Amino acid sequence: MSSITSRTLLDTLCPMHLVLNKTGHLIHAGPSFIKILPRAEAIGRRFHDLFKLKRPQTDNSMRALLSLAGTKLHLKLRTGARTEMKAVLTPLHKGNCIGPAGGAVINLSFGISIVDAVRDYALTSADFAPTDLTVEMLYLIEAKSAAMSASRSLTTRLQGAKIAAEEQAFTDTLTGLKNRRAMDHVLARLMDQGTPFTVMNLDLDYFKAVNDAMGHAAGDYVLQKAAQIMVSHTRGEDMIIRTGGDEFVLIFPGLTKPERIEEIAASLIAELEEPIIYEGQSCQISGSIGAAISTDYCRTELSQLFEDADAALYAAKHAGRGCHRLHSSARGRRAPSS
Known part of the structure; x- marks a missing residue:
């Protein structure tokens, strides 16, 4: 499988992924990440220039980053809205079809910051993998928002109807005076x-x-x-x-x-x-x-x-x-x- 085909597959299954070379520079990013940080600002930059690694804390070397393979990483963007993210890293070995040996694939997610991220970057369900539970949560948030909006609208109408009914109950219909x-x-x-x-x-x-x-x-x-x-x-x-x-x-x-x-x-x-x-x-x-x-x-x-x-x-x-x-x-x- 060619590297282009492999990256296309990753773009579909993990639209928030990054591919790093052995020096820790970003050589490819999934389409959802590009919505967060435009390609011109992301590709070619060192991982540690784009992100602050909050936990676990290490030095800024690629060797130290690779040592965290399989560990949940807590990150924060250094630019823009400085969104907090969660990530997991997988090293790239010789013979893979994604990137150079010594590099890594990092899959990102927003965790509990998802609501802020959707607002800040205008993300939709299409920006997440179809099986990602985030999509379900987005649907729930949208449904809750719609329900609350409908509830507020109904409450406003009911209050208006109540006021109108009270006003009518206290008004003489012929003269418009009070009764x-x-x-x-x-x-x-x-x-x-x-x-x-x-x-x-x-x-x-x-x-x-x-x-x-x-x-x-x-x-x-x-x-x-x-x-x-x-x-x-x-x-x-x-x-x-x-x-x-x-x-x-x-x-x-x-x-x-x-x-x-x-x-x-x-x-x-x-x-x-x-x-x-x-x-x-x-x-x-x-x-x-x-x-x-x-x-x-x-x-x-x-x-x-x-x-x-x-x-x-x-x-x-x-x-x-x-x-x-x-x-x-x-x-x-x-x-x-x-």
Whole structure:
């Protein structure tokens, strides 16, 4: 068998092998090694110029290297990514078809550094012998990577679906405002944080007349326009909740000044009284508002706060609608301010 045929056979069975002459110079390298160290940088170089022999340690002579035949060698490339490798050496005797007598064949592998090597040198399964267990490990790594990627993608989609479902569960579908379920969460958070707030109950006046005279489509449109007006009069941290057909609750975290509360209420009512045009017809509504401030109550009196905001709302309605009342902060038996 010719030396060319023998080396071709080695290139197939041991694509990471090296052939050294008797002086320790590299005269041939398998195709996978050439991907790691280009031929022009490898062929003709001394083995010890290319590799650092970590274990066992010897001098840099070819004689010492040949004495390690059959021993597992621990190597490290001196250039490039300085990848660590494992190797085994077989001396070449007179009459072989691979290289000159006195030389050696060294078969290399990456060992536990295989993952880094695949990344650093863009290796594929074609760079290893078909029977090499490394190929199986590469398949496992690829499968694990694909599985983890699919798992992350699924987790992201599930989290997105969960957030969307929670958002939908807390949202009034007609107006896009929050619903009563969301209000409970907001109030619990504000109470836990000790954040003072104002509750404003708002009912749309004359809404039933619009609904009865012009139909539910007109009523839905009016509700949506009213919701937009409320949003335009609130801050990002405020919450607007639709609690019933034409009933709303506005929560203002950190807002406790009566003057500012009454200013917001007056502004809301003024804009709600502007005619809303639906299909060329004018829909006339207004708003009645009752408010209460959380600083007037202890933690266990949350239900009382809402009762008093309701009482203030009914006082506004009884005063002729289209107006607002802020519940008195006087202790003892509270009464709506007139």
